[in-house]
Amino acid sequence: MALIEARTPLAIGTGEPARSNPSGVFARPTTAQTGWKSWLTSVDHKKVGIMYGIGALFFFFVGGFEALLIRAQLAQPGSRLLSADVYNQVYTMHGVTMVFFFVMPMAAAFINYLLPLQIGARDVAFPRLNAFSFWCWLGAAIFFNSSWFLGGGADGGWFAYPPNTSVTYSPGHGMDFYVFGLAIAGISSLVSSINLIVTVINLRAPGMTWFKVPVFTWMALVTQFLLAFSLPVITVALFLLGFDRNFGSQFFDAAHGGDPLLWQHLFWIFGHPEVYIIILPSFGIISEIIPVFSRKPIFGYPFMVFSGIAIAFMGFGVWAHHMFASGMGPMSVMAFSLATMFIAVPTGVKVLNWVATLYGGKLSFKAPMVWAVGTVAMFTIGGLSGITHSIAPVDYQHTDTYHIVGHFHYVIFGGGVLGLFAGAYFWWPKVFGWMLGDRMGKVHFAFTLIGLNMTFGAMHILGLQGMARRYFTYSDYQGFGFWNLIASIGAFAMGFGALLFAANVWLSYRKHKANPVELGPDPWDARSLEWMVPSPTPEYNFSEIPEIAELDEFWHRKYGHDEDHRAVRIAATEDVAQKPGATGIHLPSPSYWPIVLAAGLPLLAYGVMFHKERYSGEYTAWAIGVGLLGVIVIVAAIFGWVMEPSTDPEADGGHHDHDHDPADPSAAALEAPAEAEESGTAELAEGEPVAALAGSGAQASATSNEETTGE
Amino acid sequence: MSETLTASAAVHHEADDHAHPTVTGISNEKLAMWLFLGTECMLFGGLISTYMLYKNRPVGSGEGVAGVEGLAGSPTRVSELFDIPFTSASSFVLLASSLTMVFAVSSAMRKDQARMRLWLVTTAVLGGVFVGGQIYEFTAFVKEGLGFTSNVAASAFFTLTGFHGVHVTLGILMLLFTAGLSLRGRLPDSKAEAVEIVGLYWHFVDVVWILIFTVVYLIK
Numbered sequence: 001m002a003l004i005e006a007r008t009p010l011a012i013g014t015g016e017p018a019r020s021n022p023s024g025v026f027a028r029p030t031t032a033q034t035g036w037k038s039w040l041t042s043v044d045h046k047k048v049g050i051m052y053g054i055g056a057l058f059f060f061f062v063g064g065f066e067a068l069l070i071r072a073q074l075a076q077p078g079s080r081l082l083s084a085d086v087y088n089q090v091y092t093m094h095g096v097t098m099v100f101f102f103v104m105p106m107a108a109a110f111i112n113y114l115l116p117l118q119i120g121a122r123d124v125a126f127p128r129l130n131a132f133s134f135w136c137w138l139g140a141a142i143f144f145n146s147s148w149f150l151g152g153g154a155d156g157g158w159f160a161y162p163p164n165t166s167v168t169y170s171p172g173h174g175m176d177f178y179v180f181g182l183a184i185a186g187i188s189s190l191v192s193s194i195n196l197i198v199t200v201i202n203l204r205a206p207g208m209t210w211f212k213v214p215v216f217t218w219m220a221l222v223t224q225f226l227l228a229f230s231l232p233v234i235t236v237a238l239f240l241l242g243f244d245r246n247f248g249s250q251f252f253d254a255a256h257g258g259d260p261l262l263w264q265h266l267f268w269i270f271g272h273p274e275v276y277i278i279i280l281p282s283f284g285i286i287s288e289i290i291p292v293f294s295r296k297p298i299f300g301y302p303f304m305v306f307s308g309i310a311i312a313f314m315g316f317g318v319w320a321h322h323m324f325a326s327g328m329g330p331m332s333v334m335a336f337s338l339a340t341m342f343i344a345v346p347t348g349v350k351v352l353n354w355v356a357t358l359y360g361g362k363l364s365f366k367a368p369m370v371w372a373v374g375t376v377a378m379f380t381i382g383g384l385s386g387i388t389h390s391i392a393p394v395d396y397q398h399t400d401t402y403h404i405v406g407h408f409h410y411v412i413f414g415g416g417v418l419g420l421f422a423g424a425y426f427w428w429p430k431v432f433g434w435m436l437g438d439r440m441g442k443v444h445f446a447f448t449l450i451g452l453n454m455t456f457g458a459m460h461i462l463g464l465q466g467m468a469r470r471y472f473t474y475s476d477y478q479g480f481g482f483w484n485l486i487a488s489i490g491a492f493a494m495g496f497g498a499l500l501f502a503a504n505v506w507l508s509y510r511k512h513k514a515n516p517v518e519l520g521p522d523p524w525d526a527r528s529l530e531w532m533v534p535s536p537t538p539e540y541n542f543s544e545i546p547e548i549a550e551l552d553e554f555w556h557r558k559y560g561h562d563e564d565h566r567a568v569r570i571a572a573t574e575d576v577a578q579k580p581g582a583t584g585i586h587l588p589s590p591s592y593w594p595i596v597l598a599a600g601l602p603l604l605a606y607g608v609m610f611h612k613e614r615y616s617g618e619y620t621a622w623a624i625g626v627g628l629l630g631v632i633v634i635v636a637a638i639f640g641w642v643m644e645p646s647t648d649p650e651a652d653g654g655h656h657d658h659d660h661d662p663a664d665p666s667a668a669a670l671e672a673p674a675e676a677e678e679s680g681t682a683e684l685a686e687g688e689p690v691a692a693l694a695g696s697g698a699q700a701s702a703t704s705n706e707e708t709t710g711e
Numbered sequence: 712m713s714e715t716l717t718a719s720a721a722v723h724h725e726a727d728d729h730a731h732p733t734v735t736g737i738s739n740e741k742l743a744m745w746l747f748l749g750t751e752c753m754l755f756g757g758l759i760s761t762y763m764l765y766k767n768r769p770v771g772s773g774e775g776v777a778g779v780e781g782l783a784g785s786p787t788r789v790s791e792l793f794d795i796p797f798t799s800a801s802s803f804v805l806l807a808s809s810l811t812m813v814f815a816v817s818s819a820m821r822k823d824q825a826r827m828r829l830w831l832v833t834t835a836v837l838g839g840v841f842v843g844g845q846i847y848e849f850t851a852f853v854k855e856g857l858g859f860t861s862n863v864a865a866s867a868f869f870t871l872t873g874f875h876g877v878h879v880t881l882g883i884l885m886l887l888f889t890a891g892l893s894l895r896g897r898l899p900d901s902k903a904e905a906v907e908i909v910g911l912y913w914h915f916v917d918v919v920w921i922l923i924f925t926v927v928y929l930i931k
Contacts, residue, residue: 228746236757236758250784250860259765
């Protein structure tokens with residue numbers, strides 16, 4: 001194995017003498033690679049991505065349980081399974097949990113894991129901020145769901161319209177959990193968006209010009225821009241509502257001249273881009289899957305990219321179509337109605353391009369492909385019913401009925417979640433090194449598809465029959481019973497499908513443990529760079545940073561064309577894929593500060609929301625204490641963070657394992673490369689000073705002179 | 712390893728010796744600050760819009776279309792209490808701090824750390840004068856009987872200017888922290904760009920104040 005690295009310090013090296021304990025509070029965490037502690041302090045984008053995925057899946061089951069409670073309640077007319085109050089909480093918590101604590105973090109899981117790999121980078125631009133984004137998100141999720149144990153969940157709907165969410169109509173603390181939970185989740189997403197945008201702009205592999213960037217990364221980038229420019233707006237709205245609820249202002253109190261419509265505008269300026277934040281990562285995922293299983297390049301790559309960008313721009317100009325019924329005036333309604341019709345155009349371009357990619361392809365319907373095609377079909381249904389809502393007179397009839405609920409579930413579940421599951425089946429072998437069962441994946445799909453159409457299809461009919469959203473029950477004579485029962489049966493079918501996914505993970509893992517099969521880097525004969533590295537991805541990603549000449553670079557290294565423009569194999573996968581076991585690559589060092597800083601924010605939020613008794617107006621000492629503790633933790637963490645160089649100057653290699661236990665099987669698996677590193681870094685120690693790699697954003701120079709001469 | 716890979720990578724390595732380590736040539740940190748400031752535009756945009764919507768509410772009975780009898784809240788408008796000469800002076804102080812910030816960055820570029828520290832502290836002091844002026848202004852308003860919860864216009868005013876004041880305060884802390892790092896010899900010349908990045912933030916906060924001063928104080 002050749003020595004990879006001999007590099008001069010980068011422009012933004014740490015440039016200061018080594019201090020093992022720079023802040024005086026914590027020592028730098030050891031760079032152990034295994035054990036639960038390594039996950040708490042890891043700044044590796046892959047570990048962060050996996051943690052996002054696990055956390056999001058957990059909250060998928062939480063939100064799914066809430067959904068089943070709703071459907072159980074509505075299955076029969078006049079049901080008293082849930083009280084009206086609990087029903088309000090359950091549907092609000094379901095919506096917020098699914099949007100902010102399942103779909104967004106699940107998309108973040110894919111983006112975190114795959115984006116650096118797809119652009120040929122070794123990590124994101126700011127690895128510690130990346131870890132902070134995850135812990136901050138987890139803190140928000142736990143904080144928000146802790147409301148169940150602290151007086152009841154949020155009960156004002158996921159868009160929290162005042163005055164319904166004012167203290168008068170929602171006197172509990174549920175909406176405070178909403179306000180601060182989303183504010184903290186917003187900090188997480190904002191930090192993450194800036195980090196990922198910088199990563200894509202600055203850390204692409206040499207030769208990867210903008211139109212050689214994979215579609216998934218493009219859509220991820222567009223999503224991050226949407227997040228970056230929409231989140232501050234909802235942050236303002238949340239602050240205003242938080243001040244109203246906790247500090248006696250009257251921003252949304254009409255009796256004081258406040259304007260509840262302001263909330264609706266601020267919320268939907270965020271909320272409509274949020275729809276695209278949910279759907280675009282899924283679009284990106286299926287744009288990767290469909291070409292692989294059609295054995296064709298994506299049809300109309302530039303159109304895919306530009307339609308994604310167009311959706312993002314137009315997505316900021318259509319928010320008020322959520323408010324047609326609010327009485328904002330005919331001119332506004334017309335303008336937003338037209339804009340909404342227009343935004344269907346780039347979306348339609350995408351659908352047609354996926355279909356054109358399938359057309360004439362050599363289709364193989366493995367589980368990821370089945371899910372991806374399902375995504376296209378279901379999203380198209382949701383998109384078409386969406387266009388009908390752009391016609392304001394029609395929308396007046398649909399507003400606040402189950403027709404709307406059915407529509408947006410086709411978009412978010414049919415378009416968003418199906419795509420995420422497609423991605424899960426597709427990239428699972430890359431992330432974990434073993435496959436999920438294909439047949440069980442298809443059974444999971446069948447239950448999900450049938451259940452989804454039963455549930456949300458039935459909702460369309462219920463809406464047209466006049467059933468309103470958010471009512472906790474209905475009467476027998478209204479005639480909603482039949483389709484509600486169908487919807488509920490469908491929901492439980494989807495729930496069963498989700499359990500099948502969990503079972504699939506468990507059984508496939510057991511099968512892998514009993515009979516491990518070496519998968520190789522590229523089990524699907526795929527196209528983009530992440531398939532070039534071993535599965536599971538080594539900590540340093542690329543032993544050499546590839547030089548990019550083509551879109552779908554990895555495919556072009558495997559396949560050329562004959563005279564008839566048919567693809568012919570020019571190289572075996574093993575020859576073009578990267579070998580494991582690079583040495584001397586310096587990765588960003590782990591850090592305690594991200595998780596510490598993230599822990600401070602919920603403490604501060606508890607302090608603010610409980611600082612005063614709602615009715616007596618007396619201050620509560622414990623809450624103020626908790627809030628102050630939060631402030632101290634936040635300040636200390638920021639200080640420690642700033643004082644800590646992003647790469648430990650004393651570490652001699654970020655993925656280097658000092659003292660792992662050889663008895664630990666997972667550590668033993670790493671034994672061999674670790675030893676190789678030892679010798680590699682020993683050689684290095686006499687050479688150049690240690691350079692920071694990912695933290696300072698290196699376009700790593702791939703090889704050293706030693707290596708070239710060595711071969 | 713394939714021949715092409717090694718060869719092309721070696722070529723790249725040679726080119727890399729002179730090239731900047733990022734694709735754009737802009738450091739990650741600076742790019743991130745620009746993006747952050749972009750998001751801040753949306754934040755202040757939301758806050759300024761809120762104030763613009765509420766600045767004449769509630770008006771006394773019979774005045775204007777929104778003048779509905781019986782609306783709760785103080786009839787005093789926050790704009791009636793503005794002391795334009797005073798705020799102009801403190802705005803001028805804040806603007807001057809942008810100039811001293813430019814001097815600090817320029818000194819940092821010339822690797823003159825002593826002078827850089829001097830300008831950083833000067834900038835921080837000017838910022839401190841501005842925040843002090845804001846605290847005085849807030850106290851004066853409260854003494855006149857217009858607090859945070861008096862009416863929606865006051866709430867919107869205090870929220871907007873309060874958010875800006877917090878931004879200035881954070882900027883002061885960043886300036887002093889940077890000067891302190893330099894004093895302790897922990898800001899090597901290779902990291903001088905940190906001063907420029909703090910400067911970007913500082914200038915942004917100033918520009919936002921120009922907007923707020925114009926829109927909130929000067930336009931009736």
